[in-house]
Amino acid sequence: MSFEERKKTRVTLVDVARQANVSRATASLVLRKSPLVGSETRMRVEQAMRDLGYVYNIGAARLRVERSQIIGAIVPNLTNPFFAELLSGIEEVIGATGKVVILANSGDQVERQEMLLRRMREHGVDGVILCPAARTESALSDQIADWGMPVVQVLRHISLGLDYVGVDYAAGMRQAVDYLASLGHEKIAFAVLGPIHSAYQERVDGFRDAMLSRNLDPRILIHFPTQLGEIANATHLLFDQATRPTAVICFNHIVALGLSAGLHDRGLTIGRDLSLVGFDDVADAEAIRPKLTSVATGPVAIGEMAARLLVERIGNPDLPPRRVVNDTTLHIRQSCGRPG
């Protein structure tokens, strides 16, 4: 029934060809803007397409040529504004190439990620931008190679064999530590959260190295709950330490948001009673008061770059793996002062 209907309704290339009095091959050439077709013919065909309301069937084309014009993007968390900005960058440049992006959320779960990768392969994606779920084994990279699937890792990496676009977290930590040290801080805490992955490790290592290189104690590492709402209530963790910090560097903007609220609740003034440095610098940094001094990582630009790399990789699968590690910028605003 619906099968019969469609047979009648669906306009195909032969319909167009017939209407324009050309062969199917010619119609196909017009479609792909081949210069082989004369302009009168071309216009006649294009007119026929409009008259008939023809819609190109990418899926059918895909069966012949090896391009689905679909790429996949897998992120561990959609509600985190940081990833939303990343996606926005990805969507923009992929969209500009005429491709389309399939979005998926791994929830930082390895099995779910596996399922999503399979599903994307079934859809014949031309490539995937992957922010690997925490605890992803590096063996996944071998699988991906076996599949012959173009992949660029973004923000986190599991293998040197795949393209990677990320952030120089170590440099960011150095900027934060140097700045606080220049203000006279010596007891600097690092407030972390979430599961362990390369970006986590690089920040922690970067913090330690930066502290050590200034002969400061790098051991004040404080773990906070993942939920924004709970962070404020856990602010006391800052003061339960053997040595009470005078400054805190935040793992990301979620921690910064939570702590700035929690410190407020305790009647403490940020920048005077305790200095706070954020990380990631999403729009909120400007909106919090006092304005948050923060290490900017530029998620939109990272998304754009990852998309560009993926497009290149698809065009040229034999390129050696590339790593693009973006610089960070310390945006000095108002949340830091000299230690009390």
Add this chain to the structure above:
Amino acid sequence: MSFEERKKTRVTLVDVARQANVSRATASLVLRKSPLVGSETRMRVEQAMRDLGYVYNIGAARLRVERSQIIGAIVPNLTNPFFAELLSGIEEVIGATGKVVILANSGDQVERQEMLLRRMREHGVDGVILCPAARTESALSDQIADWGMPVVQVLRHISLGLDYVGVDYAAGMRQAVDYLASLGHEKIAFAVLGPIHSAYQERVDGFRDAMLSRNLDPRILIHFPTQLGEIANATHLLFDQATRPTAVICFNHIVALGLSAGLHDRGLTIGRDLSLVGFDDVADAEAIRPKLTSVATGPVAIGEMAARLLVERIGNPDLPPRRVVNDTTLHIRQSCGRPG
């Protein structure tokens, strides 16, 4: 060349069938879990699939059956966390049905939206969840009907002929106004922003009706710039009015964030010098200090509902159009007090 390679590498259903010593038809039946196949046969085929690393080709299947297992989602703005939460709800329920979602950003531009719809049709999407760009003409709905494309409108609507999932903005406004009035406020401003669309209009109308029904002056409507960063600097607009408001209702959480920062900058205490009510209630509401009293609209739930409706509509295109209008909840926190 790459064509030749593929010919060798790509494992198809005939390869599986051959390996398992069955016909292609049988292999296909196993794929779709038909009960017609005996369990020994089924297992043999499944083993062959694993051995050969077979990947189902949805695109090829799509050519025969009319289901691409792809749905589209078009939003006007990806970086707004509100839409990120919406998407997260959509992705979750669509993903759970085994389908995949193509994401696109219209940037609130009608022409871009048109291009995206065409692209999605070319990809043979089974349906689209659309938050229509501002200034979309209701004629689009006729087009969509012509195409026979299942569409559900979300958050904004352009036509009664299409499914719609949204928010009872009028009720939300009433809750906000009633609450402020109960505290004694009479001079209540509505701080708005952005282009005009149904959700904008419903909030403005809702505000006016709520104010009028309490015999309050509904004319303090103040337009703010769209960029979060600029809102704080425009805070003075609140005090340039003929009658200075004692309370402000915010169009969305962006305005609330900007104003709460801007008021802080002017040395004003929110809840004492001026009361503030937010709208949308994304995670930030809890993180701002004082905690923001806000009308919650539940974007994740809306996304989930829209996805469910779309799946139903795809399964049953002849259903009459449905409208689901979610209730709002006033979350009373700390940003309101009695008028000075």
Add this chain to the structure above:
DNA sequence: CTGAAAGCGCTTACAG
């Protein structure tokens, strides 16, 4: 520039 033919990987009746 154009036509006829083969084929991409699947599903769907239709016989057995």
Add this chain to the structure above:
DNA sequence: CTGAAAGCGCTTACAG
């Protein structure tokens, strides 16, 4: 339960 055949809508050489 299984096999043979046709067809979904396109592209790609290959001849003319």
